Amino acid sequence: EPEVTQTPSHQVTQMGQEVILRCVPISNHLYFYWYRQILGQKVEFLVSFYNNEISEKSEIFDDQFSVERPDGSNFTLKIRSTKLEDSAMYFCASSISGENIQYFGAGTRLSVL
Amino acid sequence: GEDVEQSLFLSVREGDSSVINCTYTDSSSTYLYWYKQEPGAGLQLLTYIFSNMDMKQDQRLTVLLNKKDKHLSLRIADTQTGDSAIYFCAERDLTGTASKLTFGTGTRLQVTL
Numbered sequence: 001e002p003e004v005t006q007t008p009s010h011q012v013t014q015m016g017q018e019v020i021l022r023c024v025p026i027s028n029h030l031y032f033y034w035y036r037q038i039l040g041q042k043v044e045f046l047v048s049f050y051n052n053e054i055s056e057k058s059e060i061f062d063d064q065f066s067v068e069r070p071d072g073s074n075f076t077l078k079i080r081s082t083k084l085e086d087s088a089m090y091f092c093a094s095s096i097s098g099e100n101i102q103y104f105g106a107g108t109r110l111s112v113l
Numbered sequence: 114g115e116d117v118e119q120s121l122f123l124s125v126r127e128g129d130s131s132v133i134n135c136t137y138t139d140s141s142s143t144y145l146y147w148y149k150q151e152p153g154a155g156l157q158l159l160t161y162i163f164s165n166m167d168m169k170q171d172q173r174l175t176v177l178l179n180k181k182d183k184h185l186s187l188r189i190a191d192t193q194t195g196d197s198a199i200y201f202c203a204e205r206d207l208t209g210t211a212s213k214l215t216f217g218t219g220t221r222l223q224v225t226l
Contacts, residue, residue, distance in 0.1 A: 004155070006155075033213070035214070035216075041218070042117075042216050042217065042218050042219075043156070043201065043203075043214075043216035043219075044216075045213040045214065045215070048213060056213060058213075091155065091156065093156075098212050099207075099212060101146075101158055101161070102158075102214060103158070104148070104155040104156035104157075104158075105155050106153065106154050106155040107155055
């Protein structure tokens with residue numbers, strides 16, 4: 001069964017460093033998403049991406065964040081200068097259309113020290 | 114904005130039924146989802162219901178929707194130890210071109226022998 005894969009499963013970084021979280025969406029899907037879950041809190045929407053541009057973003061998704069689909073298969077989330085409060089589980093999701101079911105990856109746990 | 118609330122913890126005995134509850138605030142037509150998260154794994158879609166339906170059954174899973182009270186429940190019949198996980202209720206925002214999901218905090222289901 002096709003699945004969304006995310007790498008790495010756990011990323012540890014120093015405050016102020018840049019990190020790139022990687023996702024390979026399901027191959028025939030056209031819409032891509034990032035969500036995050038801070039420990040003990042709700043899963044929160046960050047951004048949606050379609051046709052090589054951002055469709056929608058939340059207030060969390062500030063100038064420190066960017067997304068890219070560099071090569072037609074990967075979908076990345078970059079955090080330019082990590083802060084302690086960026087520590088969270090980051091989930092990637094994809095769907096065939098904006099109205100269809102979103103399939104999630106296993107997540108990348110980001111720890112900012 | 115939309116808000117989704119769930120109780121945090123539920124403990125049931127193996128073989129009993131589990132009922133996980135969720136309330137939401139969106140007043141427009143929407144899809145409501147139940148996702149399951151096992152330790153170290155991603156968010157697995159269990160089932161979903163459109164807001165013009167009252168009930169949906171899928172094998173051991175029954176979803177009940179009270180649209181008037183904006184209350185959603187997931188009933189798991191004959192609960193097994195393998196059902197131990199965190200269950201997330203999510204609502205899909207139909208505005209915008211790519212629908213974001215709004216999640217509850219998740220209910221941790223513990224199944225005891």
